[in-house]
Amino acid sequence: MKRCSQRGVAPPPGPQGEGPAARAGDPPAGSPRPRGRRSSWLFKTLILHLLIIYVSVPFLVRLFPALLAKFVFLNIMAFPFVDFGKPELLLNHTVNFYLTTEPEVTIGVWHVLPASRGIEAQGKDHSWYEETLADDNPVIIYLHGNGGNRASGHRVSLMKVMSGAGFHILALDYRGYGDSSGYPSETGLTTDAMCLYDWVKARSGNSTVLFWGHSLGSGVATNLARKLLEEKGIQVDLIVLEAAYTNIREAAAHIPITRIYRQFPGFEYLILDSLALGDMFFRNDENVKVLTSPLLILHSEDDPILPVHLGRKLFEIALHSYENKDKVKFVAFPEKLGLAHENICLDPELPAIVKDFLKNIK
């Protein structure tokens, strides 16, 4: 982009009379420069622009913390583009529906059945799908991370794997993501997830219901679990946190995108402190001190986005405060598996890890 517009500012005269500079009638360039000098001038201008952007971003973020929310939620990264009403293009035995979570907010949700019920599901309507929630198969409320939507490849892969292992999966797009309306905020995401939880619980009978939070969504999972506990006295059956972190401030200090600013004077004040100004906390570390639900923390040792030590630290905090230590488990996936930030679902052991933990804590 930059190079294009700059080429327009000072076009080099084409040797064969090609290019915009050689059009008849063009006024002669005001001060003809030799090629070498011009390109070094362009280069310096480019560097200067980059420098100005680099220096101004932290100040802009401090002045307008809402800008930071764009980076945290990344809902503007709205791909893949799919017809959310046709989940069958990506997933078998799945229906799409909508919940109104606040007067102005409607969210899209997919319900993926356990694969074992796939054949009988053919041709069935929504009310039949709703009734299956009480069939005693465990129900996952999947709380995705930032960017993309419920159709993103790694999320669909996880849904397939866990459906194959006998779980229901309810995957929502929070407000501002996918085909859901509204704008994301930390409290808004919790409200959307709470609404889905209430909807599920009204239908799930004695089935186990668990939260599965990935990445940023781990913060939604613990916020929701804590809210349920403190406001309604409800202890959710199980919480799975995949590629989690301690809190958003510490996560931001370690994700790759902030690396170029870590040496910047005032990095903490200008960028990290601005997260709180933008009402973004995602306090997994504080939440696990309050929670009593069984907690399974999964992290790949080669996670390049949220380093594994953040997941381990969260586990240590939980282990320290949980009375029953058997209710907290940390599973690290070895570096050699190469599962990175999004692909723990590719480990064939995953369903057994979750099921065994569920069985042992019951």
Ligand SMILES: *[C@@H]1O[C@H](CO)[C@@H](O)[C@H](O)[C@H]1NC(C)=O
């Ligand atoms: C649905 O299941 C069939 C049979 O197992 C399989 O061939 C097909 O790829 C599945 N469709 C999707 C979208 O996963």
Ligand SMILES: *[C@@H]1O[C@H](CO)[C@@H](O)[C@H](O)[C@H]1NC(C)=O
């Ligand atoms: C749930 O379990 C209780 C006690 O075992 C039983 O009485 C009740 O009928 C069950 N409810 C459903 C919806 O299966």
